[in-house]
Each structure stands twice: as C-alpha cells, then as structure tokens.
Amino acid sequence: MTGAAGTPALEVEGLCKSFRAVRALDHVALSLHYGRVTALLGDNGAGKSTLVKCISGVYAPDAGVVKVDGTVQAVASPEAARSLGIETVHQTLAVIDPLDVVENLFLNREHTRGGRFGAWLGVLDKKRMRAESGEILGRLDIRIPSLRRSMSALSGGQRQAVAIGRAAAWGQQIVLLDEPAAALGVEQAARVLDLIRSLRDAGVAVLLITHNMDRVTEVCDRAVVLRQGRKTAEVDVGEVTKDDLVAYITGARTGGPDT
Amino acid sequence: MTDDSAAAGRMLPGVHQWLARRRQDAGLRQYVVYAAAVFIFALFAVILRDDGFLTASNLLNIGRQAAPIAVMAVGMTFALAAAEIDLSVGAVTALSSLVAAEAVGSYGFVAGAAVAVAVGAGIGLVNGVIAVKVRIPSFLVTLGMLGIVSGIARNMNNLQSLPIRNDTFLAIFGAGSVGPISSLLIWTVVVGVIGHFVLHQLRWGRHVLSVGADRSAAGALGINTDRIRITALMTSAAAASFAGVLLAGRLAIGRHDLGENLLLTVIAAVVIGGTNLFGGRASVAGAIAGSVVMAMLNNGLILMGLRVADQLIARGVIIILAVALSMREQKET
Numbered sequence: 001m002t003g004a005a006g007t008p009a010l011e012v013e014g015l016c017k018s019f020r021a022v023r024a025l026d027h028v029a030l031s032l033h034y035g036r037v038t039a040l041l042g043d044n045g046a047g048k049s050t051l052v053k054c055i056s057g058v059y060a061p062d063a064g065v066v067k068v069d070g071t072v073q074a075v076a077s078p079e080a081a082r083s084l085g086i087e088t089v090h091q092t093l094a095v096i097d098p099l100d101v102v103e104n105l106f107l108n109r110e111h112t113r114g115g116r117f118g119a120w121l122g123v124l125d126k127k128r129m130r131a132e133s134g135e136i137l138g139r140l141d142i143r144i145p146s147l148r149r150s151m152s153a154l155s156g157g158q159r160q161a162v163a164i165g166r167a168a169a170w171g172q173q174i175v176l177l178d179e180p181a182a183a184l185g186v187e188q189a190a191r192v193l194d195l196i197r198s199l200r201d202a203g204v205a206v207l208l209i210t211h212n213m214d215r216v217t218e219v220c221d222r223a224v225v226l227r228q229g230r231k232t233a234e235v236d237v238g239e240v241t242k243d244d245l246v247a248y249i250t251g252a253r254t255g256g257p258d259t
Numbered sequence: 260m261t262d263d264s265a266a267a268g269r270m271l272p273g274v275h276q277w278l279a280r281r282r283q284d285a286g287l288r289q290y291v292v293y294a295a296a297v298f299i300f301a302l303f304a305v306i307l308r309d310d311g312f313l314t315a316s317n318l319l320n321i322g323r324q325a326a327p328i329a330v331m332a333v334g335m336t337f338a339l340a341a342a343e344i345d346l347s348v349g350a351v352t353a354l355s356s357l358v359a360a361e362a363v364g365s366y367g368f369v370a371g372a373a374v375a376v377a378v379g380a381g382i383g384l385v386n387g388v389i390a391v392k393v394r395i396p397s398f399l400v401t402l403g404m405l406g407i408v409s410g411i412a413r414n415m416n417n418l419q420s421l422p423i424r425n426d427t428f429l430a431i432f433g434a435g436s437v438g439p440i441s442s443l444l445i446w447t448v449v450v451g452v453i454g455h456f457v458l459h460q461l462r463w464g465r466h467v468l469s470v471g472a473d474r475s476a477a478g479a480l481g482i483n484t485d486r487i488r489i490t491a492l493m494t495s496a497a498a499a500s501f502a503g504v505l506l507a508g509r510l511a512i513g514r515h516d517l518g519e520n521l522l523l524t525v526i527a528a529v530v531i532g533g534t535n536l537f538g539g540r541a542s543v544a545g546a547i548a549g550s551v552v553m554a555m556l557n558n559g560l561i562l563m564g565l566r567v568a569d570q571l572i573a574r575g576v577i578i579i580l581a582v583a584l585s586m587r588e589q590k591e592t
Binding site: 056057058077078079081082083088090092093094095096097098099103107108110113121123124126174 | 331460462463465466469472473475476477478479480481482483539540568
C-alpha cells in the first residue's frame with residue numbers, strides 16, 4: 001500500500017560508495033515521494049546506476065542510511081529490497097532469456113499449489129500465474145503476442161515492457177527505472193512514459209534515470225542531478241528549463257532553487 | 260471432401276504454426292537427439308544384424324548399460340543448467356558402489372543405498388561450497404575432487420572388490436525385474452520422471468535455469484544464486500552416487516573403478532540431449548535419450564569388434580562433435 005501522495009516513501013541520507021580509489025557516491029541524499037516521479041540526471045559515470053544499485057540491494061553502500069516510510073532499513077540484498085516494496089528495472093533489464101514471459105514476470109515471486117507441502121517443495125501453480133500475467137499486462141496495456149514465448153523470441157521493446165511490467169506488478173510502493181526507454185522506438189518510448197504516468201497515478205514513488213530532457217519535462221515532478229558522485233542540484237522540474245537541466249548536468253551551473 | 264480430410268486440412272496449419280514457434284524459440288534442436296537415437300538404432304540394426312545387435316539379450320544389455328549413464332546424466336543436467344560442471348561424478352559413482360557394499364553388509368539394503376547417496380550429496384556439498392564461497396570455477400574444484408575421491412575409493416578396500424550378498428539389495432537395485440521389466444529400467448524411468456518434474460514444475464528447477472542463463476540477473480531479482488549453484492552440484496553428485504548403487508546392484512560388488520570411466524560418456528549424453536554446456540538450457544528427457552544413444556554406440560563399437568583403444572578414440576570424437584554443435588548454438592543466440 002502506498003502512503004498519501006506527496007509524503008516521503010524512500011529517503012536516502014549520506015550515501016557513500018567507493019570502488020577501490022574511485023568515489024562513486026559521496027554523501028548523496030535523495031528522497032522519493034508517493035505519487036511523484038523524480039528524475040535522476042547526470043553524465044555517464046556520475047553515479048546514477050550505482051545509486052540505484054545501492055537502493056535495490058545489489059551493492060552494499062559504505063556509509064549512509066536508507067529509510068522506507070521513515071524507518072531505517074537494511075537493504076542488504078535484492079531480495080530485501082523487493083520485500084520492502086522496492087522494484088527495479090536495471091539497464092540490463094534482468095530478464096531471463098530461456099524462460100517464458102509468465103516465468104519472468106513471476107521469477108522469485110512464484111505462486112505454488114498443493115498446500116503447505118507444495119509450497120515447501122515449490123510446486124508451481126502455472127495456471128494461476130498465467131492468468132494473473134494476462135491481468136498484469138492487460139492493466140498496463142502491454143501487448144505481448146504469446147505469454148508462453150521464451151524471452152529470447154521477443155523484440156527489444158517487448159523485453160523492456162515485460163521488465164517494466166514486472167516492476168509495476170510487484171513495486172507497490174517504489175519503482176526505480178534505470179534508462180527504461182533507452183534504445184526504444186518513438187512509439188514504444190511513449191508507451192513507457194504512459195506506464196510511468198499510470199504508476200504515478202496509482203500512488204507509486206518513481207525514480208527515473210534518463211538522458212532525455214524531453215522525458216524529464218513530460219513526466220517528472222522533481223529532478224536530482226549527480227555529478228562525479230555528488231548531488232549538485234535538486235530542482236522542481238516546473239521551475240526550470242531544459243537548458244537549465246543540461247547546465248546542471250555538465251557542471252556549467254550548480255545549486256538550484258532548493259539546494 | 261470427407262470430414263477426415265477437412266480435419267487434416269485444419270491440422271496442417273496447426274503443425275506449421277507449431278514448427279514456426281519451435282524454430283523461433285530455437286528449440287527444434289532439442290528433438291535432434293531422438294532422431295539420432297532412431298537413426299543409430301536403425302543403422303546398427305542393419306550393419307550389425309549378423310553380430311546380434313537386435314537380439315533380445317543384447318537390447319536388454321544396452322538398457323542395463325544405459326541405466327547408470329542416464330541416472331548420472333539427469334544429475335549432470337542440473338549442474339550444467341546452472342552453468343556449473345561436475346567432473347567428479349565418475350569417481351563419486353565408484354566410491355559410492357564401495358560405500359553401498361560396505362553399508363549393505365552391516366546395516367541392510369535401505370541403509371546401503373541411503374548412506375551411499377548421502378555420501379554423494381555430501382561430496383557435492385563440498386564441491387559447491389568451495390566453488391561458490393572460495394570462487395573457484397567448478398570444473399577445477401570437481402577435477403580436484405575427482406582425484407581425492409578416486410584415491411579414497413582405492414584406499415577403502417585395497418583395490419579389491421567388495422562382494423554384496425544381500426539378495427534384497429541385488430533384486431531392487433540390479434538383477435531383479437517386475438514382470439519382464441528390469442528394475443534398472445524402472446529406476447531410470449523414476450529418476451527421469453522426477454528430474455523432468457523438478458526442472459519444469461518446481462521453483463528450484465526454474466531458478467537453476469535462471470542462474471545458469473544469467474547469474475547477475477537472477478541475483479538482481481533476489482534469487483539466492485549461491486544456494487542454487489551449491490544445490491545443483493549436490494544434485495549431480497547425489498545422482499552419480501545413486502548410479503553407483505545401481506552398478507553395485509547389477510554386478511553384485513562394490514569396486515574402486517565402477518563407473519569411473521563414465522564421465523565423458525555422461526557429459527556427451529547430456530550435451531547431445533540438448534542441454535547447453537554453458538548453462539541456461541536443459542532437457543532431462545534429452546539427457547536420457549542421449550544416454551541411450553551413448554549406450555548403443557558403446558555396444559555397437561564393441562560388436563563391430565573395435566579394440567578398447569579405438570573405442571576411446573571414437574567416443575572422444577563423438578563428444579567433440581556434440582560440444583561443437585552446442586557451441587554453435589550458443590553463438591547463434
């Protein structure tokens with residue numbers, strides 16, 4: 001369940017992460033609010049993906065805290081993040097090629113049948129998962145020719161749609177999207193934006209990493225800019241122009257109305 | 260037009276669609292092994308007809324030889340599906356035949372089989388924990404384990420074979436039959452059905468395949484990839500030790516070298532059966548069909564009068580061809 005729109009869903013404070021001598025994140029703070037879309041901007045190597053991976057439990061941060069609904073949580077593993085309601089669409093999509101669409105949507109969230117013993121053994125309830133997959137994809141208006149197709153037989157756009165559909169299906173509170181519309185055609189990219197809007201309208205807190213300033217102004221409420229592992233700006237998207245955003249990203253300007 | 264031909268007309272597009280879908284999913288290759296089995300059978304039936312290939316006793320013999328290969332192959336399928344490999348299986352099979360023989364003598368037939376399989380699973384656990392926690396590729400860990408286990412087996416009874424005199428054990432795991440069907444065949448079917456069910460109907464089976472296909476993606480979705488890789492290696496070793504029980508049952512002895520030379524045969528059977536040597540694609544039914552192919556080839560090469568040395572060469576050529584096919588498939592996808 002999501003909280004009231006505008007209240008903080010996820011807060012990150014003082015997050016640091018180094019890889020050997022490289023400071024990928026240097027005391028980064030970030031907050032995501034229910035029913036709001038926050039853009040995470042920055043040049044290549046600014047630390048965007050590292051930040052997402054720290055929040056989603058892939059990396060363990062060196063310092064800093066992650067709060068969900070105001071409570072400090074240890075996001076020690078991807079599973080821990082998922083059970084806190086944090087879903088992530090990674091740049092690589094994390095879809096499993098030989099499995100079919102249904103299996104990918106329900107991976108590590110499978111329904112079992114056969115009561116307690118069936119649950120212990122992990123006997124898959126394929127019928128139920130197939131039916132629910134139809135519902136999930138239908139609700140998000142994602143069209144896939146056949147749910148029983150293996151992922152390797154799908155197009156790039158369809159694979160992306162399944163990955164986002166999975167995050168939307170399980171991310172009841174917080175969804176992190178790392179470049180979800182990169183390498184997509186115009187129409188498919190527009191559909192991804194529609195998906196993001198419907199998530200927002202459902203009250204989900206969304207973080208969107210993108211290099212495309214049009215997408216920022218179209219769907220995002222706030223924008224956070226990282227540069228060389230530090231947060232250099234945090235602004236209301238309505239109060240700035242695209243050129244301002246680009247200036248923050250390139251470092252031509254720092255700060256911003258709210259920082 | 261009669262009703263029948265109308266029905267056939269409707270079916271044909273269905274078949275076309277099915278073929279098109281299979282082709283798109285790159286799955287047609289998984290049926291090659293069954294065609295190969297039929298082809299080799301037909302070939303040997305013709306060229307070895309005067310050498311007794313088609314006699315009932317020879318066919319039964321092929322079945323008996325295929326049984327331990329198939330049981331090992333089902334286990335190996337899970338190791339390969341997880342993108343691991345278990346090179347210790349032949350040695351584990353041999354040790355397990357000795358352990359079974361020892362335990363049957365002291366504690367009866369149930370304990371004989373159970374202890375042997377438990378020892379196998381334990382070796383698999385050690386393999387898995389070292390491979391995963393110390394981050395050593397499983398082919399190196401299990402290659403080392405092959406040496407260790409072979410050595411232990413040789414020490415265990417000073418290279419002597421250990422006779423098994425428990426008739427119940429021999430009937431259940433070897434010489435016995437239900438009606439005309441050899442118990443070895445029944446065990447092979449049981450292991451195959453369980454393996455197929457586990458791979459396709461259980462969460463663990465799908466997770467093994469996921470970890471083998473893309474470990475970092477599986478990990479990002481919260482799957483405990485360490486646990487999956489360890490249990491996959493335990494499965495292959497446990498299956499190998501059960502094959503040791505079946506060999507001990509068939510020959511009524513435990514010996515330090517029973518099944519020891521089956522490693523290459525098993526890997527070839529699994530890969531011919533459509534399992535990818537590098538993870539992410541697996542077929543239990545294919546592994547069993549591959550085992551029958553390998554058993555027929557072994558049998559045919561012997562009936563042809565090939566010397567042991569030449570059999571080794573022929574088998575080596577066959578495994579390289581099978582792996583080459585698997586590699587090509589890998590590059591295409």
